[in-house]
Amino acid sequence: MAEENSFLRARFEELKTEHPKLDILDFLRRCRVEYLLNIDLLKLVDEIALYRIKKQIRNKIPETPFGQELENNFDHSEYLIQIENVGNAILSRLEDPGLKNLIELFRKDDNIVREIGNCVLKSEYQYFVNRAKTIGIDVDLLTFIVDTPFIPAYRELSILDPEELYNVRNRRCLVCGRLINLGIYKRRKLYLFCKLCRTRIHVDQFRCHNCGNTDSYQLCFYMLEGQPELKLEYCKVCKTYFKTADEDKIGNVDDPLLLDIATLDYDSLAQKKGLSSSNTKEHKPS
Ligand SMILES: [Zn+2]
Ligand SMILES: [Zn+2]
Secondary structure (H helix, E strand, O other), X not given: OOOOOHHHHHHHHHHHXXXXXXXXXXXXXXXXXXXXXXXXXXXXXXXXXXXXXXXXXXXXXXXXXHHHHHOOOEOHHHHHHHHHHHHHHHHOOOOOHHHHHHHHHHHHOHHHHHHHHHXXXXXXXXXXXXXXXXXXXXXXHHHHHHHHHHHHHHHHHOOOOOOOOOOOOOOEOOOOOOEOOEEXXXXXXXXXXXXXXXXXXXXXXXXXXXXOOOOHHHEEEEOOOOOOOEEEEEEOOOOEEEEEEEHHHHOOOOOHHHHHHOOHHHHHHHHHOOOEOOOOOXXXXX
16 A cells, blocks of 8 residues: 555644544554455455456446445355454454444354345445444444445446546445545546545536536535645535545545545534535435
């Protein structure tokens, strides 16, 4: 993996001086980065299924997120091992009883392992809201853990053309189906940037990727003084926003989680303006 973006790192360190609790988000982010460095994706998902889906994508971009096609095409016992690995790495620093419950539950019940894996692939956020309550774990921590083992498979399916313009609805990722709250400008092109699978989707800058509005007077942005590198972009019609970074100004952003946590002040700003990341209320980024 490439080096951390120094602009974002410095910005995050500054935010952290005011909000020391942000450190835990950075710890989780590092756990994921480390996990992804050492993982062999082909142990988890069926190689033939992956090959078949990639072939389909090359022929025609499907309507549903590509990752959904992996439903039932993963190895449950390997998924259990991966969840234990990610979970134990987190437990090394974060004493979380809910997380212990999750690992216990996985060990006991093979059907749950299958069910949770399939719900990850179908991006069923509401399922995890309910499941988190019964397990006694924070829903964001739950989705963070159960999503992580599938990232390498999503990355395999992330075969979009950086030159081609794609149509995105409800600002959902074409690969994993998650809501996207980040964007990247590179050589004056705008790419939506998925926080989970890191897919970059080249999109029209003059269109809302949540509601489809193309009235440029209703598409606005906000910048903090002295920070031309970052923007809060929003649509007045559907009142949703996303956060963008300009790679031509700050260099490569490889880790979307670092971009996300280094710009959390923009989320507070957006909330003050009455904006939300999604107006469908069903999906949240994880
Ligand atoms: Zn994605
Ligand atoms: Zn809109």
